[in-house]
Amino acid sequence: MSENKVIDGKDFAERLRGSIATLAAEFEAKAGRKAGLAVVLVGEDPASQVYVSSKGKQTVACGMASFEYKLPADADEATLLGMIEQLNADPAVDGILVQLPLPRHLDEQKVIATISPDKDVDGFHVTNAGRLAVGQAGYVPCTPLGCLMLLKDRLGDLSGMNAVVIGRSNIVGKPMAQLLLAESCTVTVAHSRTKDLPEVVRRADIVVAAVGRPEMVKADWIKPGATVIDVGINRLPPAEGKTKGRIVGDVDYQGAVQVAGAITPVPGGVGPMTIAVLLRNALVAAYDHIGAPLAAERLPENTIA
Numbered sequence: 001m002s003e004n005k006v007i008d009g010k011d012f013a014e015r016l017r018g019s020i021a022t023l024a025a026e027f028e029a030k031a032g033r034k035a036g037l038a039v040v041l042v043g044e045d046p047a048s049q050v051y052v053s054s055k056g057k058q059t060v061a062c063g064m065a066s067f068e069y070k071l072p073a074d075a076d077e078a079t080l081l082g083m084i085e086q087l088n089a090d091p092a093v094d095g096i097l098v099q100l101p102l103p104r105h106l107d108e109q110k111v112i113a114t115i116s117p118d119k120d121v122d123g124f125h126v127t128n129a130g131r132l133a134v135g136q137a138g139y140v141p142c143t144p145l146g147c148l149m150l151l152k153d154r155l156g157d158l159s160g161m162n163a164v165v166i167g168r169s170n171i172v173g174k175p176m177a178q179l180l181l182a183e184s185c186t187v188t189v190a191h192s193r194t195k196d197l198p199e200v201v202r203r204a205d206i207v208v209a210a211v212g213r214p215e216m217v218k219a220d221w222i223k224p225g226a227t228v229i230d231v232g233i234n235r236l237p238p239a240e241g242k243t244k245g246r247i248v249g250d251v252d253y254q255g256a257v258q259v260a261g262a263i264t265p266v267p268g269g270v271g272p273m274t275i276a277v278l279l280r281n282a283l284v285a286a287y288d289h290i291g292a293p294l295a296a297e298r299l300p301e302n303t304i305a
């Protein structure tokens, strides 16, 4: 198996962060302040704690200001919405992110709707979702934008390719489909009710798996030479004598890597791109907020306008 089949998201994310750091320093010199990203965590979900901590560390490492807010798992809606309103009004904060999932008693859509669309660096607000749907500039969700960067880096022009997105979530599946459509792919969005999913996937030049089911996509579903992007992060039950299970994606990697032309591993594929693109979006927001929009070509790895 040739090594360059593997799409190394960790390496790409590192290079993207390098470009972000350069532009963040330029921003500071220009604006007289650092670009600022606020992250709000409600509760103590262990995975979310790890992601929020990584976001804070990487924000600072790129020369941006990190503001971290933690609320207890039983925090009421008014407290969370009040915190978001304060961050909306704070001129030191360019981007706001509320870590998901939220505890069940909180209304996710209401919380997202409270974030100012101009600080919505997650791209989850309906204003930004609408902008993406009609092809206007706006903030695009980090994971699908990261997937698109990896795809364009590997394949160049995607136009005319058959793409299948497995999963229809607002965070990954739907925006991923919109991005691929904007690149002139022929896009199929598959989901739990799709008939004969293996056959649908076999027609695809590009497969994006975002279903959250460990190793569901099998090697014999993949068209030889296709490019496979695995968004899944699933922890398997621990093997005997171990405390933690291993992390696998939504694709049977060991099988699929034999057939695919290129594939992202899990870990080390799409995951690291999520945080790098978040920093990219926060920096874009900061430049917008000082009335000096950042041209896409100033971020060399970033082929997206």
Ligand SMILES: Nc1nc2c(c(=O)[nH]1)N[C@@H](CN(C=O)c1ccc(C(=O)N[C@@H](CCC(=O)O)C(=O)O)cc1)CN2
Binding pocket: 051, 097, 098, 099, 100, 101, 122, 142, 143, 233, 247, 266, 267, 268, 269, 270, 271, 272, 273, 274, 275
């Ligand atoms: N408000 C948001 N919440 C969530 C998002 C999001 O984009 N915005 N995405 C995910 C979690 N996430 C960031 O928040 C995230 C997931 C995975 C990784 C990552 O680097 N994964 C590693 C493996 C990590 C591990 O060992 O557990 C990898 O794939 O190599 C970063 C960020 C849900 N919530």
